[in-house]
Amino acid sequence: MAFESVFLQAFIYLAAALVAVVAGKRLGLGAVLGYLIIGAAIGPWGLGLIGGESEQITHFAEFGVVVMLFLVGLEMRPTELWRMRRQIFGLGGMQVVLCSLGLAAAAVAFGCHWKPALAMGLILAMSSTAIVLQSLAEKNLLRTEAGQNSFAVLLFQDLAVIPIIAALPLLATGGAREAAAHASHDWMEGWPAWGRGLVTLGAVVLVVIIARLATRPLFRAIAKTRQREAFTAASLILIIGIALLMTKVGLSAALGTFVAGVVLANSEYRHELESDLEPFKGLLLGLFFLGVGVGIDFGHIGRFPGTVLGLAAGLIVVKAVLIYGLARLHRSPRESSFVFAAALAGGGEFAFVLIGLAISSGVFNETQAKTLTAGVAISMAATPLLILASHRLTARAMKKPVSDRESDLHDEGAPVIICGFGRFGHIVGRLLRTQGVHSTVLDNDPDQVDTLRAIGMPVFFGDAGRPDMLLTAGAARAKILVITLKDPAITLNIIETARKYFPHLQIFVRAYSRAEAYELLDAGEQRIYRDTLDSSLTMGTDVLRELGMPAYTAYRAAKLYRRRDEVFLRKMAKHRHQDDDAFLSAAREVQKTLDKVMREEPGHGIGDEGWSPPLADPNKETP
Amino acid sequence: MPPEAMGKVLVIFAHPAFHRSRTNRVLVEAARSAEGVTVHDLYETYPDFLIDARAEQRLLEEHDAVVLQHPFFWYSSPALVKEWLDLVLQYGWAYGEKGDALRGKVMAQAITAGGPEDAYQREGTNHFSVRELLSPFEQTARLCGMAYAEAFTVHAANHIGDPDRTAAGERYVEWLTAIRDGSASLWLPGPG
Numbered sequence: 001m002a003f004e005s006v007f008l009q010a011f012i013y014l015a016a017a018l019v020a021v022v023a024g025k026r027l028g029l030g031a032v033l034g035y036l037i038i039g040a041a042i043g044p045w046g047l048g049l050i051g052g053e054s055e056q057i058t059h060f061a062e063f064g065v066v067v068m069l070f071l072v073g074l075e076m077r078p079t080e081l082w083r084m085r086r087q088i089f090g091l092g093g094m095q096v097v098l099c100s101l102g103l104a105a106a107a108v109a110f111g112c113h114w115k116p117a118l119a120m121g122l123i124l125a126m127s128s129t130a131i132v133l134q135s136l137a138e139k140n141l142l143r144t145e146a147g148q149n150s151f152a153v154l155l156f157q158d159l160a161v162i163p164i165i166a167a168l169p170l171l172a173t174g175g176a177r178e179a180a181a182h183a184s185h186d187w188m189e190g191w192p193a194w195g196r197g198l199v200t201l202g203a204v205v206l207v208v209i210i211a212r213l214a215t216r217p218l219f220r221a222i223a224k225t226r227q228r229e230a231f232t233a234a235s236l237i238l239i240i241g242i243a244l245l246m247t248k249v250g251l252s253a254a255l256g257t258f259v260a261g262v263v264l265a266n267s268e269y270r271h272e273l274e275s276d277l278e279p280f281k282g283l284l285l286g287l288f289f290l291g292v293g294v295g296i297d298f299g300h301i302g303r304f305p306g307t308v309l310g311l312a313a314g315l316i317v318v319k320a321v322l323i324y325g326l327a328r329l330h331r332s333p334r335e336s337s338f339v340f341a342a343a344l345a346g347g348g349e350f351a352f353v354l355i356g357l358a359i360s361s362g363v364f365n366e367t368q369a370k371t372l373t374a375g376v377a378i379s380m381a382a383t384p385l386l387i388l389a390s391h392r393l394t395a396r397a398m399k400k401p402v403s404d405r406e407s408d409l410h411d412e413g414a415p416v417i418i419c420g421f422g423r424f425g426h427i428v429g430r431l432l433r434t435q436g437v438h439s440t441v442l443d444n445d446p447d448q449v450d451t452l453r454a455i456g457m458p459v460f461f462g463d464a465g466r467p468d469m470l471l472t473a474g475a476a477r478a479k480i481l482v483i484t485l486k487d488p489a490i491t492l493n494i495i496e497t498a499r500k501y502f503p504h505l506q507i508f509v510r511a512y513s514r515a516e517a518y519e520l521l522d523a524g525e526q527r528i529y530r531d532t533l534d535s536s537l538t539m540g541t542d543v544l545r546e547l548g549m550p551a552y553t554a555y556r557a558a559k560l561y562r563r564r565d566e567v568f569l570r571k572m573a574k575h576r577h578q579d580d581d582a583f584l585s586a587a588r589e590v591q592k593t594l595d596k597v598m599r600e601e602p603g604h605g606i607g608d609e610g611w612s613p614p615l616a617d618p619n620k621e622t623p
Numbered sequence: 624m625p626p627e628a629m630g631k632v633l634v635i636f637a638h639p640a641f642h643r644s645r646t647n648r649v650l651v652e653a654a655r656s657a658e659g660v661t662v663h664d665l666y667e668t669y670p671d672f673l674i675d676a677r678a679e680q681r682l683l684e685e686h687d688a689v690v691l692q693h694p695f696f697w698y699s700s701p702a703l704v705k706e707w708l709d710l711v712l713q714y715g716w717a718y719g720e721k722g723d724a725l726r727g728k729v730m731a732q733a734i735t736a737g738g739p740e741d742a743y744q745r746e747g748t749n750h751f752s753v754r755e756l757l758s759p760f761e762q763t764a765r766l767c768g769m770a771y772a773e774a775f776t777v778h779a780a781n782h783i784g785d786p787d788r789t790a791a792g793e794r795y796v797e798w799l800t801a802i803r804d805g806s807a808s809l810w811l812p813g814p815g
Binding site for chain 1: 671
């Protein structure tokens with residue numbers, strides 16, 4: 001029975017998640033909003049498919065946030081984090097202090113006692129890491145100034161939760177103070193402050209040590225087994241272990257795994273970890289958002305619509321105004337301040353934890369807590385919408401998309417733009433450079449960029465996967481766009497953007513594989529360069545030479561093969577949309593023809609009609 | 624690739640479809656066996672036509688005579704020989720001011736022709752004599768201050784039998800030896 005009900009639950013949640021993503025994307029609202037709405041729809045106040053267990057599910061789904069922070073950490077190198085220190089502590093600290101006080105003042109104005117008002121301020125100052133980061137990522141805004149600022153502030157909020165948890169019981173007005181101590185079921189209770197501090201610090205140091213020293217030999221050993229699931233298990237163990245450790249010492253699990261991620265950012269296993277954890281993150285976060293949707297108490301909202309909606313609206317307005325002002329004070333441009341404020345204006349999941357704690361500490365009563373919870377939930381649900389709206393508004397106001405502070409890219413007026421400066425693109429760029437042809441190079445790997453710059457290559461940091469980077473890179477003036485990225489989806493995306501906005505650009509594109517070449521042909525591209533085609537042919541040529549074939553004969557064989565294969569590739573691209581049988585038989589036919597053409601002369605192995613001596617009588621018409 | 628440059632005669636060999644040419648194979652083998660002769664295969668060394676002019680010049684400097692051995696494609700040489708001439712015989716090295724690197728050396732050609740000997744005359748199918756058709760090469764030698772020896776020709780090269788081919792090889796060695804020893808008959812004497 002229990003077994004069946006677990007599966008039923010899983011079925012409902014997964015189906016809901018699927019519908020949410022598809023519908024959210026279709027309607028242009030983004031997946032996060034889709035999840036929240038569907039969550040509310042299947043919850044006890046909607047279709048009632050899901051009931052009281054949503055809290056458990058939410059707890060489980062919170063693990064999604066932890067995994068997400070780990071992945072965010074992986075993307076962030078320590079140097080980058082260090083560069084953001086002023087944003088994190090300056091902007092983050094100011095945000096928490098300012099918003100707490102502002103919101104508390106507003107509550108006092110509505111007749112609240114200052115103590116619960118301050119508690120409310122602290123609780124509502126938090127924003128939703130999961131919703132904000134995911135929504136920004138969906139809109140490709142993470143790398144923008146607004147995105148980076150939001151990230152810095154969210155990171156600081158994660159840190160700030162710890163002292164807030166400590167401070168909440170002090171704000172109780174009732175007599176239930178002793179409940180507060182038990183509420184956090186803290187095993188270090190009664191320890192001196194320095195002891196707690198030491199343990200906490202020790203835990204963080206332990207995480208760094210584990211991540212830096214222990215993971216390498218461990219992952220190497222596991223990688224050697226070539227069992228993918230072993231690696232996945234190890235990744236999950238690492239995350240869960242760190243999450244447990246952090247929770248034990250009273251730190252945010254998400255923060256702990258974030259630190260671990262940062263430490264592992266330069267590790268050679270980074271990409272493996274990313275690709276292993278990415279699906280978990282997506283699914284768990286989806287569950288988390290669904291859970292938030294399910295948890296919205298429409299009954300309570302129905303009873304106190306004015307209070308709850310007023311609270312949500314007031315919360316968003318007060319925070320948005322304060323954060324906007326703060327960003328302008330930090331000399332952020334108007335547009336990015338606007339997006340930044342919209343992103344952080346809502347409440348966050350920490351509020352639920354803190355409200356629970358506040359009840360047990362006697363800060364709020366049940367009704368107040370329910371109103372707060374509902375208000376926070378509504379404001380969270382509004383966050384993706386706010387981000388969407390602010391992005392649309394600013395995108396229209398600005399001729400070009402939000403500027404990217406991370407990128408030091410600027411329009412050099414070069415005739416060539418190269419997207420991707422990895423093992424393929426850098427050869428193109430260097431060849432051009434030896435011929436005095438300037439190219440603007442985009443690469444999103446800061447290490448690669450640093451190295452190349454150190455040796456004098458004019459490479460710019462910028463996510464070449466972002467179409468708006470093209471404009472910044474000077475696509476309006478360039479003649480040629482070279483795309484040498486590995487990811488076919490990003491490549492197609494850039495092609496689409498370039499065709500739409502910069503139709504004058506001649507596109508030269510690298511195809512990673514034959515399959516990708518078909519896709520590019522389908523997309524109408526002609527100048528396609530298959531990744532290793534030429535070096536494979538060079539190797540084949542050398543093998544033929546080693547076997548005794550004359551060098552020039554082998555050279556021509558490879559060139560002829562290449563030319564014919566290009567023809568066949570284009571032929572096959574047309575057959576690709578037929579059914580499987582037709583495709584396979586066409587492929588067989590093409591293969592046969594290729595073999596025949598290349599081997600038409602028995603005994604010599606290559607069909608090259610060049611310089612064939614005349615077979616007829618030599619006496620006439622022969623030079 | 625050139626072995627140690629002991630030889631005095633440098634055979635620049637060029638055939639784009641060497642595996643099809645039985646006659647040239649015999650001739651190359653014969654040349655390799657001859658003393659004082661270096662055989663340098665252009666299509667083997669530069670399958671991509673990217674000639675290293677300086678290396679070629681050095682090779683020429685180390686030899687006293689150069690023989691261009693190739694099939695007589697369309698009354699001339701295969702493309703790579705022309706490329707070789709264009710790139711290697713530089714102004715200031717082979718001709719022009721201070722261009723005397725080849726001065727006093729001997730140039731000659733060893734060709735395999737599809738047509739029979741009697742085709743190369745006024746009344747024949749090809750209307751011109753072999754020497755007339757080779758005149759651009761002769762003039763090249765003249766400009767570089769070189770002597771130009773009488774060409775070595777194998778006629779009807781696609782159609783002769785193996786015995787004739789072997790004979791041609793022996794004749795080739797004799798001819799190369801004569802070039803090496805300075806006893807070959809010249810079409811154009813050197814510049815005094």
